Amino acid sequence: MTRASYAVATILALATLAPSPAVAEIYRYTDAKGNSHYVDGFESVPHEYRAHAVPLGLQNAAPGAATAAPVPAAGAAARAGAPGTGPKGGTTIRYTPGRPIMVDVKVNGNTSATLLLDTGADKTMINPRVLTAAGVSLARPIGTTKVIGVAGSDHVNFVQIDSLEIGEARLGRMQVASYDVSGAGDGLLGRDFLDHFTINIDSTNGVVTLSPK
Numbered sequence: 001m002t003r004a005s006y007a008v009a010t011i012l013a014l015a016t017l018a019p020s021p022a023v024a025e026i027y028r029y030t031d032a033k034g035n036s037h038y039v040d041g042f043e044s045v046p047h048e049y050r051a052h053a054v055p056l057g058l059q060n061a062a063p064g065a066a067t068a069a070p071v072p073a074a075g076a077a078a079r080a081g082a083p084g085t086g087p088k089g090g091t092t093i094r095y096t097p098g099r100p101i102m103v104d105v106k107v108n109g110n111t112s113a114t115l116l117l118d119t120g121a122d123k124t125m126i127n128p129r130v131l132t133a134a135g136v137s138l139a140r141p142i143g144t145t146k147v148i149g150v151a152g153s154d155h156v157n158f159v160q161i162d163s164l165e166i167g168e169a170r171l172g173r174m175q176v177a178s179y180d181v182s183g184a185g186d187g188l189l190g191r192d193f194l195d196h197f198t199i200n201i202d203s204t205n206g207v208v209t210l211s212p213k
Contacts, residue, residue: 028120029053054120089212090197091167093117097206103189106165107134113186117208119199121190124164125156125177130186136161138178164193169210171196 027042029049045053095101101117111134113126128138141157157178164171171193181187197210 027053027055028118089168089170090210091169093166093208093210095206095208097203100184101201101208102185103166103208105189106163107131108136108162109165110134115187115189116181116184117194118184118188119191119194121188122192123158123177124174124188124190124193125179125181125184126161126187127180128178129180131159131161131176131178134161136178141178142175166210169197169212 027045029045029052031046031049042050042053042055093101093103103115103117105113105115107113107126107130111130113130115124115126131138136159138157138159141159143158145156145158158175159178160173160175162173164174164176174192176192179187194210196213198213200209200211201207202209
């Protein structure tokens with residue numbers, strides 16, 4: 001496993017909500033190569049990875065339940081990860097069922113990035129390259145934490161951004177970790193952003209809906 005994988009594992013705060021018997025809860029597991037996978041139900045996790053599989057406290061839509069409106073089949077919003085039309089102050093995100101949910105975001109309103117949606121991550125983590133492009137100063141971090149794994153120790157700096165947005169889902173000034181997360185696009189979209197919204201994952205149609213609380 002890579003150094004970054006151990007660093008990320010150290011700072012994740014894992015969700016522990018119990019699944020509802022009427023629906024399949026979404027689980028995350030990490031394979032032998034350090035790649036994260038998202039599946040419906042514990043029985044979908046390969047046997048060799050079940051000991052470390054994590055329930056995310058999210059469930060797919062129950063049979064017959066109302067689901068998010070499908071994203072149009074044409075145009076930029078149809079691309080996986082691209083925000084589409086959603087509730088006012090929220091958004092919908094299209095993804096491929098069974099694959100990690102990658103989300104297109106805007107940092108400080110002018111810089112694009114692709115983050116892995118991870119409700120197990122307490123903090124949002126963004127690649128330093130993206131933060132620099134967004135005009136964020138990395139020279140004077142507002143906080144630093146030390147993470148330790150079997151591959152050694154490393155430091156993660158925290159900086160402040162002016163805004164993070166996905167479609168109409170927007171959060172103003174917030175602290176994010178400046179770190180290059182291996183295998184997660186430009187970083188992780190964590191609960192410090194997601195907890196401001198109600199999340200619904202329709203794994204049948206591959207649509208995530210963020211609605212303001």
